[in-house]
Amino acid sequence: MSAVASPSRKALERLARERILILDGAMGTQIQGLGLSEDDFVGHGSGHACRHHSDHPQKGNNDLLILTQPEAIEEIHFKYAMAGADIVETNTFSATTIAQADYGMESAVHDLNVEGARVVRRALDRATAIDGKPRFVAGAVGPTNRTASISPDVNNPGFRAVTFEDLRKAYSQQVNGLIEGGADVILIETIFDTLNAKAAIFACVEAFEARGVALPMMISGTITDASGRTLTGQTPTAFWHSVKHSRPFTIGLNCALGAEAMRPHMAEISSVADTFTCAYPNAGLPNAFGQYDEGPEDTAKQVGEFAREGIVNVVGGCCGTTPDHIRAIAAAVAGVTPRLVP
Numbered sequence: 001m002s003a004v005a006s007p008s009r010k011a012l013e014r015l016a017r018e019r020i021l022i023l024d025g026a027m028g029t030q031i032q033g034l035g036l037s038e039d040d041f042v043g044h045g046s047g048h049a050c051r052h053h054s055d056h057p058q059k060g061n062n063d064l065l066i067l068t069q070p071e072a073i074e075e076i077h078f079k080y081a082m083a084g085a086d087i088v089e090t091n092t093f094s095a096t097t098i099a100q101a102d103y104g105m106e107s108a109v110h111d112l113n114v115e116g117a118r119v120v121r122r123a124l125d126r127a128t129a130i131d132g133k134p135r136f137v138a139g140a141v142g143p144t145n146r147t148a149s150i151s152p153d154v155n156n157p158g159f160r161a162v163t164f165e166d167l168r169k170a171y172s173q174q175v176n177g178l179i180e181g182g183a184d185v186i187l188i189e190t191i192f193d194t195l196n197a198k199a200a201i202f203a204c205v206e207a208f209e210a211r212g213v214a215l216p217m218m219i220s221g222t223i224t225d226a227s228g229r230t231l232t233g234q235t236p237t238a239f240w241h242s243v244k245h246s247r248p249f250t251i252g253l254n255c256a257l258g259a260e261a262m263r264p265h266m267a268e269i270s271s272v273a274d275t276f277t278c279a280y281p282n283a284g285l286p287n288a289f290g291q292y293d294e295g296p297e298d299t300a301k302q303v304g305e306f307a308r309e310g311i312v313n314v315v316g317g318c319c320g321t322t323p324d325h326i327r328a329i330a331a332a333v334a335g336v337t338p339r340l341v342p
């Protein structure tokens, strides 16, 4: 690679050798708590009118709130920063043309990513002005709602709803927007199909080479079945071997599982990966209503055990976690020696 490591990579690696770093928690639960209406989502009334137009309803398009309710989004990021997060994710999980097609909002994708990074930076600068701690903007890149490896049509196993090249193009637009907005890290998360993730990694490498500077990548898979594999059938070890060529800052797991069920899979990744590891489980498993009811202390106790077992370098929360969960997790791992990278 012709790109040199960014200052953020050096700073994060130095910090990660000193202590366990904290990633933020879920956006979805916090956004739900705002009780926003369709008018709020599109920015009528109290919000900022969106200059992008779509005929589809926008309620539920959480990423769009970056443009239409930026103060509310900044406040959530700020709460996570003050709860102890060193690394805070942009609200851009679905900010690709592929994922935004569901809402007819493809035209907003560039702005979503640029502003998505800027709004986190504003929140983090406010927090740093208070306590002097450095903090990092992680540009969040989701899996999209399509898979490049599996046919959605049972009668046509060769069919693909999306190709590697479609994904590479969409991710390229997203990643370039995130970098333009000031992201310090690119976090490729909730990977259920490693081929999708490889398209995202490829887009990152192209963007880094074009600029001559390589941001640190955090790569996080998700285990979706009881046998401990990703949707496309990889074990944690296979997943690591498929992405290690990209020399990520962290490799790990998020979502789908609570901490308890994630533990053996994280231990496996920790035993094979020669880079830093990152775990951010859900607040337990969803109940019958799809809600997460594991409290901050419960999640923190289990994540604290990950730390004492020496299998993690970065920890945070996924679905159902709140600033209180992140505060409890930060307290649970404070002073625990970080995992030694083999």
Ligand SMILES: [Zn+2]
Pocket: 254, 255, 256, 282, 318, 319
């Ligand atoms: Zn999740």
